[in-house]
Amino acid sequence: MQIDITPLADLGVATLPPDIVWLRADGTPVAPGEYGVRGDFAVASTQAQGGAGGLVARMPLASAVHLLLWTDAAPPPELLRRFGLRDARGWPGDGFDVDTANGEQALGSYFWVYRRAELSVQIGLELQAEAKRALSPLLRQGAVARIVAVCTIDEVHDRAALDVGLYARDGTTLYAKRFDPLWDLVRGGL
Template sequence: MANDVVIRAAEGCAAETSVLWDSVWDTVGGVADWAMAGADEPNNRGGLRSKAAIETAVILCLFSDKWIDKESPFFFLADGDQRGWWGDGVDVRADLNEGPLGSWLYLLERAPLEILGMPASHWAEQWALEALATLKTQGVCVRIEVSATQYELESRIELTVALYGRDGSLVYNRNFDVLWNQVAR
C-alpha cells in the first residue's frame, strides 16, 4: 500500500466544490500559473494549491482571452485573431448565470492611445468590469470597483480591482499592470 499512487481523477469536479486550484499571478512576467500545495495543506500533498478561490476567479475572468466577433467595433485591434476559450462553445449554462469566460484586455497589447475616441484606460475599465460581472451575479461579491490609469511613457496601464462583500468589507484588492505596446510585433 505504501507504494500506491493515488490519482484524483475527479479533483475539483464534485458538485459541492468550494475551492479549485489556485492561479497565481506572476507580476514580473504578467502571467498566471498553478502552484504546488505547501506544507500547510497536509490533506493535499503533491496536489495543486487551493487556498485562494477569489484570486483565481479574478485572474480567470480578466486574463482569459474572450472571443471577439468580427462585427465588433474593436475587432481591428485583434489582428484577425478572434481568440476565445474553447470551453465557451461546450458548456455555458445560462440557467446558472454563466457567460463566455474572459475579457478583451488582450486587445490592449498593441492598441493606440485612443480607441474609438476614448483613452485605452477607459476600455480597460469597461472590459474588466464586464468580465468580473459574473462574480457579482454568482454571489462572490456585491460590489465591484475597477480603475485604470494609463502611463503612456512607461507603456502600461495599471488596473486596480476591488471586490466587496455583503457587509461592505473589502474581500479582494489587487493592482495589475496590463502591458501595452503600440509597436507591431
C-alpha cells in the same frame, strides 16, 4: 462498466477554484513577494490546502480574478474589426459548453485585443469596463457584492495601470490589486 458522475455541489461539498502556484524558471515555487515566470496548479496534501488529493485552493478569489482577467476570451466581431484582428482566440470550451439558460457566460477578458491600441482616456474607460465585465461572474455567483475597476492612463510614458477592488456587502475589501494591463503583474504575483 458504468461510471456515474455526481456534481459535488449537489452533495453539499464545497469546492474552490484552484490557486495558481507561481514558479521560477527552474520550476521551484516562488517565495512570498517574488514574481514567477510560469503558473501551474499544485496537488493538495492536506485539508487546509483545499482537500487532500485535490488542488491547492487557499486563495480562491485571487486565483479567480487572475483566471477571469488574463484568460483570452473570444471578442465580438466588431471589436476584432475595430483593431484589424482576425484571430478571435478564446478558450475552446466556451464554444460548446456554455449554458446561457443557467446564467453561464464565456469566461475571460478581451484585454489581449487592446495590447496594440494607442493609449488614451477612451481606451482607459474601455479597459475599466472590460475588467468589470470579465469579473462579473463573481457578482452573479455572490462571491463579491461590488467590483471597482479604475484604469489610469499615462500617455507620456505610454503606460496604463488597472486598479481592481472587490468588496463584500458590508464594504470590507476582499481583494485589491494594481495591474499593469500591458501586463506586468501577469508574470506571477497574486
